[in-house]
Structures are given as C-alpha cells and as structure tokens.
Amino acid sequence: xxxxxxxxxxxxxxxxxxxxxxxxxxxxxxxxxxxxxxxxxxxxxxxxxxxxxxxxxxxxxxxxxxxxxxxxxxxxxxxxxxxxxxxxxxxxxxxxxxxxxxxxxxxxxxxxxxxxxxxxxxxxxxxxxxxxxxxxxxxxxxxxxxxxxxxxxxxxxxxxxxxxxxxxxxxxxxxxxxxxxxxxxxxxxxxxxxxxxxxxxxxxxxxxxxxxxxxxxxxxxxx
Numbered sequence: 446x447x448x449x450x451x452x453x454x455x456x457x458x459x460x461x462x463x464x465x466x467x468x469x470x471x472x473x474x475x476x477x478x479x480x481x482x483x484x485x486x487x488x489x490x491x492x493x494x495x496x497x498x499x500x501x502x503x504x505x506x507x508x509x510x511x512x513x514x515x516x517x518x519x520x521x522x523x524x525x526x527x528x529x530x531x532x533x534x535x536x537x538x539x540x541x542x543x544x545x546x547x548x549x550x551x552x553x554x555x556x557x558x559x560x561x562x563x564x565x566x567x568x569x570x571x572x573x574x575x576x577x578x579x580x581x582x583x584x585x586x587x588x589x590x591x592x593x594x595x596x597x598x599x600x601x602x603x604x605x606x607x608x609x610x611x612x613x614x615x616x617x618x619x620x621x622x623x624x625x626x627x628x629x630x631x632x633x634x635x636x637x638x639x640x641x642x643x644x645x646x647x648x649x650x651x652x653x654x655x656x657x658x659x660x661x662x663x664x665x666x667x668x
Contacts (some may be wrong), residue, residue, distance in 0.1 A: 471511030551600030588638035596642035620636035
C-alpha cells in the first residue's frame with residue numbers, strides 16, 4: 446500500500462504556527478527554507494518536509510528527518526531506512542508526499558497552467574502528440590502525459606537525464622532500460638493533474654492534511 450499525503454494552501458500560516466513547525470526541521474533545512482524569497486516557496490518547502498514527517502509516522506518512525514534523508518548521485522532524496530521509499534511534489538497551491546514499502550516510487554502534481562504546447566512537442570512521442578492534439582482538452586491531456594513521465598523519472602532517480610520522448614505509456618505501464626513502471630493517475634483537484642509511478646503495482650490511499658488547523662498543530666508539534 447502506498448500512502449499519499451497532500452495539503453493545500455492559499456495564505457501564509459500565522460507566525461506562531463510557522464515557527465512551531467519550522468522548529469521540527471534540522472538546522473540545514475531551516476537554513477534552506479530561509480533562502481526562499483516568496484512566502485509561497487517557503488511554505489511549499491516546509492509543507493513538503495512536514496508531510497514526510499507525517500508519512501513516516503505510518504511506518505512508526507518518529508524522529509528528526511535529517512537522520513534518515515540522504516541524496517543520491519542525481520540529487521534524488523531517499524531514506525536510509527531499509528525498504529521504504531518516498532517522493533515529494535508540489536505545484537500551485539498543493540504539496541504531496543508519497544511513501545511506500547518494498548517499492549520504488551515517484552509522484553508528480555502539476556497545475557494546468559496555460560502554455561504554448563508547440564514548445565513541448567519534443568518531449569512527447571509521435572503517438573502521444575496525436576492524442577494531445579485530438580483530445581477535447583489538449584492542455585489537460587498534455588499534463589496527463591507530463592505528470593506520468595515526471596513521476597517515472599523521479600521514481601527511476603535519474604530525472605531529466607532520461608529522454609522524456611522515449612517514455613511511452615501502454616496499459617498503465619512505462620518501460621525504459623528494461624525496467625517496467627506501473628503508473629496511475631490521481632484525482633486531487635480540478636485544474637490539476639497528478640500521477641504515481643511504482644516499481645511494482647500497489648494500491649494507494651490518499652490522506653488530506655490541514656496544517657492550518659490549530660488542534661492539528663498542537664498534536665503534530667507535540668509528537
């Protein structure tokens with residue numbers, strides 16, 4: 446089972462809540478958070494780490510995340526814990542974190558912002574490009590493929606060094622370099638696309654987290 450935690454924000458947390466949450470992070474992550482200029486970016490960064498803390502609780506792990514999070518050759522974060530993998534994504538007003546055991550995984554969410562699709566033809570296969578242009582809503586079809594592809598390259602760990610146009614989706618799977626990834630579209634909110642990729646097929650459960658709720662803040666920070 447994959448557990449997917451997500452949160453939504455439209456305004457800054459009050460200073461007391463923000464300070465309480467920030468205190469849960471190790472020093473290096475606090476310093477990273479302070480470098481962001483926009484409050485939205487600071488919140489995305491903070492909420493991603495808080496969702497990871499919440500996700501780890503599902504595996505009975507309550508500790509400083511700095512103890513467990515390391516970075517690989519392609520800067521992909523991973524846990525030093527055996528057999529547990531996680532991935533974080535954010536876009537617009539949403540932040541997500543997926544966690545699972547005995548599988549490699551990647552998650553991606555994208556706000557359906559208007560863009561000139563012609564500039565992205567090179568990241569799609571010819572068949573995908575036909576599907577996008579023939580769709581009732583080409584922009585949403587584009588983001589469907591984009592989130593699937595990005596969830597796969599995040600799960601793989603090599604990121605954009607993988608040529609996106611080589612990733613074809615067939616029967617909810619993507620194959621690349623003799624690896625098969627199982628992909629599932631996620632329904633999170635109108636105006637967004639999201640996808641989950643896993644190295645073995647897994648069911649998933651979605652959990653909404655409200656970091657603005659005062660009762661939650663007290664319980665979370667007193668873990």
